[in-house]
Structure formats: C-alpha cells, structure tokens
Amino acid sequence: MVRTLAVSYVRVADVERITPRMLRITFSGDALASLMEDRPDQQMKLCFPRPGQRVPRLPGPDAEDAYGMRWYEAYLAIPEPERPFMRSFTVRSYDPGSGLMAVDFVLHGEGGPATRWARAAGPGDVAGMVGPSSAYARPLPGAGHLLLAGDASALPAMGTILASLPAGARATVCAEVADAAEEQRFDTAAELTVRWVHRDAGASLLDAVRSAALPGEGAAAWLAGEAGTVRALRRHLVEERGLPRSAVEFSGYWRRALTQDDAPTEEDLAWARERTAGA
Known part of the structure; x- marks a missing residue:
C-alpha cells in the first residue's frame, strides 16, 4: 500500500551537541507516531521559518498526495517572502515509547538557513516536516559484505543502516569528516x-x-554525500571493482556551490533518471 506524503509540524524537545560540527535535535509531533517506520534511512524534508516568522508557513493538508507533486506545487505557490526554507534530512532515530524523533544537523560554517536555524534552536521552536513516506523507500542491496561510503551528511543514514544489520553481517565504512573531532561511534x-x-x-x-578490502563476490555498496564525489565512487565500484550496478545504491545529498533552492541542473536530471531506471 502506498502511503500519502504527509505535511505536519514538529516541535523541538531537546538540542545536543554530538561533535563540534554536528547537532542532534530531538522533535516531538502529533503526527510522528503514524509516520515513523521501523526501517533505516528514512528520508524526509524539514521546513524552516523565514526571518520574522516563528512558525513556517506550510501547504495545507489538501496538498498531500501519494506522489509528492501536489504538495510541491502548493509549496511553490506560497509567496517567496513567506515560503519556508526546505532541506532534506534523514531520521536518525525514533523512540515509540517517548514519541520523539532525532535528526542530526551538520553545521556548515556560517551556513545556510538550516544551519542558522539549528544553531539558534531551543525547546519549543517549530519546524515543518514533509514525509517520511514509504513511497520513496529504496531497499538496501542484499549482500554478505556492505560498503558504506560518504561524507558527514551521510553519517545519520549510515548510523541507521548499521544499527539494522544482524549479527554475522560484515560492513565497511569509509566516512569523510573535517577532522578527528568529528568521528562518531556506530552501534x-x-x-x-x-x-x-x-x-x-x-x-x-x-x-x-579504492583501498577498501571487498570480497570478490557478495559485496554491495551504499553511497551518499556530495553528488560529484558519489558519482566518482560509483564509477570506481562498477567499472574498476566490478560490482553489479544493481548492487550499488547511491544518492547525491548535496551539490557543490548549489542548494536545494536552486533549480536542478541537466546533470541532476540525468542522475535522477538513472536512479529511477534502477541502473
């Protein structure tokens, strides 16, 4: 069954500094219990208020739909001075007992709207949330040995994937961070x-x-982070290491010198077509 893409509000419950450049913000929300799923790498979008707003303006519930286009059209119809800033995130964890969802924010220097909002966030602050939805879930490729590679933006998803792996599975992580202070512990x-x-x-x-040891057979990879780097990693694994294309799951989370406020480039559109085709 395909679930609708929900639009809801979430409220800050707690803010914790994980590393010098990463904050973990815990949210509560009336809709969370019905939206969270027991699976890794749940992706959604958070919407942040414009300057002068305390609460972001969101499209109404009639904009929700199974394919995600109606709400986006309604989002674009909001006048730009009132339209919330929107960025993609991964659910780091959800506790059904407390009803709290944790999301990790990478702090990029002076940063864009998400970084500025996260730095100033405190209990009671409100953000909008679009999703998550099983309509956009992509299963991990099955493998006896899983390679996870990405930059700091991929660490939250890596954490959820690793937590889902059973005893007996093997995994290798290659993670790019600013310095040793940004290293994290994975459970x-x-x-x-x-x-x-x-x-x-x-x-x-x-x-x-390139130097990571992988078995000759039975390996798969999950790649995420800066789009150009992810493309290079995928080419190496498929063309040089011989992994089947179907064994490499990949996602360009961000683009150098561009943000999600910018229109997609031709390269972005080609990337999206390739992923949709399952290449």
Missing part, C-alpha cells in the same frame, strides 16, 4: 571496519574506497 551487531577520512589532513574519500 551495530555486524562485524564492522571503519576508516575515517580527515579533510584537514588532505585525505581523499575516493582513495579510501
């Missing part, structure tokens, strides 16, 4: 190897993946 029952790639030392995520 998993799987046999885990982690290689941290520090930008301040000039290390390369692609080099780390």
Whole structure:
C-alpha cells in the first residue's frame, strides 16, 4: 500500500551537541507516531521559518498526495517572502515509547538557513516536516559484505543502516569528516571496519574506497554525500571493482556551490533518471 506524503509540524524537545560540527535535535509531533517506520534511512524534508516568522508557513493538508507533486506545487505557490526554507534530512532515530524523533544537523560554517536555524534552536521552536513516506523507500542491496561510503551528511543514514544489520553481517565504512573531532561511534551487531577520512589532513574519500578490502563476490555498496564525489565512487565500484550496478545504491545529498533552492541542473536530471531506471 502506498502511503500519502504527509505535511505536519514538529516541535523541538531537546538540542545536543554530538561533535563540534554536528547537532542532534530531538522533535516531538502529533503526527510522528503514524509516520515513523521501523526501517533505516528514512528520508524526509524539514521546513524552516523565514526571518520574522516563528512558525513556517506550510501547504495545507489538501496538498498531500501519494506522489509528492501536489504538495510541491502548493509549496511553490506560497509567496517567496513567506515560503519556508526546505532541506532534506534523514531520521536518525525514533523512540515509540517517548514519541520523539532525532535528526542530526551538520553545521556548515556560517551556513545556510538550516544551519542558522539549528544553531539558534531551543525547546519549543517549530519546524515543518514533509514525509517520511514509504513511497520513496529504496531497499538496501542484499549482500554478505556492505560498503558504506560518504561524507558527514551521510553519517545519520549510515548510523541507521548499521544499527539494522544482524549479527554475522560484515560492513565497511569509509566516512569523510573535517577532522578527528568529528568521528562518531556506530552501534551495530555486524562485524564492522571503519576508516575515517580527515579533510584537514588532505585525505581523499575516493582513495579510501579504492583501498577498501571487498570480497570478490557478495559485496554491495551504499553511497551518499556530495553528488560529484558519489558519482566518482560509483564509477570506481562498477567499472574498476566490478560490482553489479544493481548492487550499488547511491544518492547525491548535496551539490557543490548549489542548494536545494536552486533549480536542478541537466546533470541532476540525468542522475535522477538513472536512479529511477534502477541502473
């Protein structure tokens, strides 16, 4: 059954500094219990108020639909000075007992609207949420050995994927972060190897993946982060390491020098067509 793409409000319950450049914000919300699923890598969008607003203006409930276009048209119909800033995130965790959802925010220097909002966030502050929805869920490729590679923006999803792996599974993580202070601990029952790639030392995520030990058969990969880097990683795994295209799940979370407020480029559209085709 395809679920509708819900539009709702969430309220800040707590703010915790995970590393110098990452905040974990915990949210409550009346709709969370009906929206959260027991699966890793639940992706959704958060909407942040414009300057002068305390609560972001969202499309009404009649804009919800199974394919996600009607609400986006309604979102674009909001006058730009009142239209909320919108960014994509991964649900880091959800506790059915407390009804609280945790989301990790990477703080990018002075940053854009999401970083500015997160730095100033406190209990009671309100954001909008679009999704998550099972209509956009993509299952992980099955494998005896899973490679996870990405930058800091991919760490929340990596954490949920690793937590879902059973005992006996094997996983390798190659994670690019600013420096050693940004390293995190992953909880998993799987046999885990982690290689941290520090930008301040000039290390390369692609080099780390190139040197990662993978079995000749039965390996799969999950890649996320800056779109250009993800493309290069995928080319290496498919063309040089021989992984089947169907064994490499990939997602460009962000684009260098562009934001989600910018129109998609031709390269973005080609990327989307390729993912949709399951290439």
